[in-house]
Amino acid sequence: MQFLSDNAAPVHPLVWEAMHAADAADAPYDNDALSKRMDEAFSALFGRNCAAMWVATGTAANCLALTTLVAPHGGLVCHREAHVETDECGAPGFYLHGAKLLLAEGEGAKLTPQGIESVLAGITRGIHQVPAHAIAITQASEYGLAYRPQELESIGALAATRGLGLHMDGARFANAASFLGCTPDEAAGPVDTLSFGCVKNGGMDSEAIVFLDPAKADIARWRRKRAGHLQSKGRFLAAQVLALVEDGLWLTNAAAANAAAREVAAGAGARLLYPVEVNELFVRLSPEERAALRAQGFAFYDWDEGTARFVTSWAIRQEHASALGKALAAL
Amino acid sequence: MQFLSDNAAPVHPLVWEAMHAADAADAPYDNDALSKRMDEAFSALFGRNCAAMWVATGTAANCLALTTLVAPHGGLVCHREAHVETDECGAPGFYLHGAKLLLAEGEGAKLTPQGIESVLAGITRGIHQVPAHAIAITQASEYGLAYRPQELESIGALAATRGLGLHMDGARFANAASFLGCTPDEAAGPVDTLSFGCVKNGGMDSEAIVFLDPAKADIARWRRKRAGHLQSKGRFLAAQVLALVEDGLWLTNAAAANAAAREVAAGAGARLLYPVEVNELFVRLSPEERAALRAQGFAFYDWDEGTARFVTSWAIRQEHASALGKALAAL
Amino acid sequence: MQFLSDNAAPVHPLVWEAMHAADAADAPYDNDALSKRMDEAFSALFGRNCAAMWVATGTAANCLALTTLVAPHGGLVCHREAHVETDECGAPGFYLHGAKLLLAEGEGAKLTPQGIESVLAGITRGIHQVPAHAIAITQASEYGLAYRPQELESIGALAATRGLGLHMDGARFANAASFLGCTPDEAAGPVDTLSFGCVKNGGMDSEAIVFLDPAKADIARWRRKRAGHLQSKGRFLAAQVLALVEDGLWLTNAAAANAAAREVAAGAGARLLYPVEVNELFVRLSPEERAALRAQGFAFYDWDEGTARFVTSWAIRQEHASALGKALAAL
């Protein structure tokens, strides 16, 4: 029973279907009919004029988006536990040519205006320090917490006041939007760029970078090619994204993953480190308790000494979630 | 009738099949069973101990391989018309942190020891000039010409004498190997690293980087992650590569593309710029002749004022190749 | 008798004097009184509002200026024999994060609108090729030829039409301005940024980057610090520049070097590869003739098989120039 991650789940049947439908040769790169439909699909989704492009991974999506917001001599304010800081093997340093991550604090890996201001307040020595150029937040956060629209507004207001760009890592944006029950536009808030996650939510190997400021897309197109991310059969990536986005499959899949997580959460009860809002659970468990769970066939990661992480995917079998919930309750 | 390129052809049915067979969740990144089989598959293919890793594009494959051969302050000797120089939007500059391409001459976009030596001879002013660190050749060349094993040996000997790395861009390595009729090992010759093309030869979005010196693979693994090219569902990329490589499909597909090109070539006759060895034809055609062909339904690229380029893919229909051959003969 | 280069000549006594006058501690970096005077000094010199900053070398001056004009994914059009291409060991690749030099042709290492247009005309494949972002010219050129104000206007017009930045490498700007007999503003023409050479013209280790568009200076200040070029005792660099610029010493020194070159040129006569406009001479000489000159005590570089290069500096002794002129005439 797999609770390791949602990042290796099967591909959704409708996504497979869309990929097959894209098999016949079309124009290469992103000149095919499907790739050309992406701007429109995301403009419809967000209710405003967007530009969107596919790319194979979330790391590349984040980094390419950031190339439009952070100059090589600039800094990116992000949470100390943000994925871009901890899990991308220095990819932002590569894509941003040595730009610096400026680490902020915040409960549950969520940034707050106060946390951001605290970082900015430390930048006082002019040319000797890296100036902040942008802020990055993760929706939902690395601890599975969703930013409320009002929280996004307040961070956006700070960014605007300070003249900073605002990027959202939306590896689990669908899960956050499903939880929030608001429009996609409200779940994104006033960001300039968004990595819209698909791989963890039924896709195979395509994410979308959404430019809510479409003028920013141009630079990213050059950078995508330059990074070897402009695939010649791009139609297969576009097909995945459109299959998820155009008919609501992205929300259906996310809702399924979230529901499973809620069921597990009910069993975990007071052991939960944070409220379960999306499809990740951080559960206080002793080594012995973990061993007991593993002996029952549950696979999951150790987070730290006292905590384990469980992730549910869109493809999880209902009975596995129930079983885990019961097993946790029975500890 | 499509002769624009082989880079947007459909995916081979056996590759689709292998991808479907990989659907069930496995370990993420390249920890799955298929990814782990790649070293073995290429070691078998080349008859020596290799390391191999998948990556989505040929541009990334070339660049990641080159990170193991060229330091940021170094230079890469390549042909003036090499793909890395002309068609990758500066990707080597990005991946190699500003390393310089040192351009050599050679008939049909093939390098020769003389052409390489001529570039090296111009590097005389010590610290003021970029020193050569490696050589890159393309098998088959950008004009569709295959390096003979003996030619590879002589370039390899020069590289060894000069202490230079040797990389092969094998976007159409399969077509070259099929034409040469030699072993894969002979078609690669004494290179350190090889981009083994799959996308143009029946794959969807996976190429292989082969380290004929396996010790070089380690650096490239870090660089792949850092470039956002370590996909979480890497099993789908490995599946494509293995489907092509393990049972000879790579050669079958290449042979089909080559055969179609030969049929077209027979019709083109004296109009050919170069002998047709693989699946690309460069044909002298006036603007009027091109218009006439296009009116008959043939799609192809203008190469320059007096020449058009035709490419056949593994999926080309026999009657299309025949039709083009006849149409050219009839001009 | 030293004709190797002007780049290792002694420091002018007035420059030494200015440096000594700057010895008393002042604010560090460029917060001292002298550094703060640089904008004003160059605004006066060019008769328009400029920003200026010191930096230790011409390579750094060129590269820092270019960071304001060329993005990492862009290209810089320059002459095939431009110093940035041939003699800076890839420094532009480092400072511009892998941006590409796009090489143009032109007699005597001078660019022309036609030569530039010819490079631009080859950029036709969109995202697959590096787009031009700026043009760099050298005043005087690498063969010692000065751009006339009208030539600068025509290149500037092309740059404006094409939306390209325009940089001038002025390692020997003083020599060109002295030869042209025009105002500094006319000798610079419509460039955005200028490396104003001092080291070859009486300075010790300071060049000036002049931003004829002052808004561009801000980015370069960050990049200068980031490149380790913001010296803490910057007052000594400012002192050198001001000593040369504020009272016309830069022109006096250049005139002396140019006059010496003219004297040599008179002796070289028909052996000259190009007319001698500044302080460099390229003279056709056989190996035997060179040996004969060296036997007479003249030191100079071989340029290529049939040509030797002679450079006169501000500090050259009149009798050395006379002697060389006579020796050449006597060959």
Added chain:
Amino acid sequence: MQFLSDNAAPVHPLVWEAMHAADAADAPYDNDALSKRMDEAFSALFGRNCAAMWVATGTAANCLALTTLVAPHGGLVCHREAHVETDECGAPGFYLHGAKLLLAEGEGAKLTPQGIESVLAGITRGIHQVPAHAIAITQASEYGLAYRPQELESIGALAATRGLGLHMDGARFANAASFLGCTPDEAAGPVDTLSFGCVKNGGMDSEAIVFLDPAKADIARWRRKRAGHLQSKGRFLAAQVLALVEDGLWLTNAAAANAAAREVAAGAGARLLYPVEVNELFVRLSPEERAALRAQGFAFYDWDEGTARFVTSWAIRQEHASALGKALAAL
């Protein structure tokens, strides 16, 4: 009375003298007689075979040294308050092509094996995290504390065990060596590379990079040129370094600065944040107390809310140090 920093002090008369002695033209770059003497001078100083090169700033010295120890995908362990982290405007990110600084804790900005191990212990997720390639320490530390030879040995042992490079930022190496009273070799310990500070210690604009492993120097020479730091009149930089190093002036100057600091420290007494080992004092002072001192003519920096920083230079006048000591005692 200037206690702001030692980085803008006058140039020592003997350094001026050496620079004047170098005025006559010699070979450019580092081909002159003085530059060629540097390896020998430092080999004599450290009692072992060293390579040494000049460079204009400490930031460049640190970064160029680090290019020989840290690959672009690697990490550098340094103190959270190290100069490379806090005061170089991201220069390591630029020179190391996006390599990451991995921040360790330690009292008084000194690293300990435990602090380093704690950082290394957090690197557990393989390819997803930046691997450590080297360690950087500052001698004396950013709080003016000197590493004892035994402390250096223990850090060196850890580095060796872990296969990490070891760099020392010696902006105030002279002050540390003077305090420690040991040989230069003991004050450097088992480091691979050392930035040997001269600018703060009587020089004008030259530091030395010392390669205690001489084989590492070659890469740095290319990188220096590529960074625009290879000055054509390098003899003036070499002259400064040699003037300080060859006859012990570096220690004389450092001793003077340290002695002045000790005199101030005697007055500061219990207000000192750390014992005063070199020429920096961190003194607990209320805003009112600082205002009072400034009213008496003392210039110094606020360090943080409760602390002010005072730095003495080699050129400080004895009576100024006495006056400050008394003023502090009188508060």
